[in-house]
């Protein structure tokens with residue numbers, strides 16, 4: 001199976017050629033079936049370029065459901081058992097997608113609300129301003145294992161647990177692709193920041209991501225940026241061309257977030273092993289966060305006042321807890337100041 005490519009054509013037909021259980025993550029941004037008619041004007045009388053394309057037309061809701069059922073069945077077959085799928089939609093279609101997915105056995109892990117600080121107003125003033133879209137993040141069945149980069153997202157959120165509400169502006173300015181007429185090339189081009197968040201939440205470097213409704217190529221562009229692979233499917237020639245050109249100009253940026261260093265599992269090392277290797281020495285002091293001293297004994301245990309025990313036992317004792325991680329509790333004094341002894345097992 002060729003990776004890092006965009007296939008031109010109908011996704012239901014083309015997905016049938018992809019092997020079962022072959023992709024790690026799917027991002028699907030299907031037609032919304034907006035059911036709009038006529039034109040929408042801004043307050044100043046200029047025309048608003050909404051979604052009024054042939055790809056968004058269906059004869060009725062049953063026709064739309066039928067279409068969605070067919071591509072979702074293919075997604076479920078292609079997705080690895082430990083993979084996940086994201087679908088994005090608005091009030092017109094998200095309830096139908098959620099219903100169909102639950103009927104098929106998908107398990108909803110999260111519903112994410114994407115709020116748009118710069119959404120256009122409700123031009124006619126007849127309803128509330130529509131300022132969000134909804135994403136459903138699902139595994140193929142209840143209880144299936146899946147990738148979730150908890151610590152990377154927490155680091156990305158400035159140390160706070162990442163939430164299911166994402167405030168991201170709709171894409172404007174240089175990020176927005178333009179056609180030859182200078183107008184926006186694609187009515188529903190998603191912001192790269194949205195895909196950045198999706199991909200960092202649920203994939204590892206080198207994973208394969210499928211987007212059956214590739215449009216302007218946002219998923220492929222961000223996948224490449226983050227060192228992931230992609231397969232895109234798109235039926236409109238002009239979007240395929242623009243997406244290929246867009247992705248070609250992307251240079252991967254493998255920083256700590258893309259590399260998921262915050263979620264890296266620490267190596268399994270015994271404290272006594274560090275002693276044997278001379279990385280720490282008997283008689284040396286370790287310090288609590290409040291700089292209380294503990295001496296390293298010849299057998300690798302610590303002594304602090306009247307208490308002795310392993311790094312974990314003594315950390316728990318001093319904090320009045322039943323268990324504690326000694327690697328992150330105890331600190332050594334280094335040229336950079338006090339640092340957790342965790343750095344020693346990672347250096348080892």
Ligand SMILES: C[S@@+](CC[C@H](N)C(=O)[O-])C[C@H]1O[C@@H](n2cnc3c(N)ncnc32)[C@H](O)[C@@H]1O
Pocket residue numbers: 009010011012029030031032055186188189190191212213214215216217218219233234235236239
């Ligand atoms: C909502 S847009 C996706 C926009 C995309 N996420 C982006 O950032 O540009 C849906 C896209 O699916 C394409 N499409 C609709 N039906 C399709 C089908 N049956 N097979 C392949 N592509 C299809 C449309 O041409 C449109 O570009």
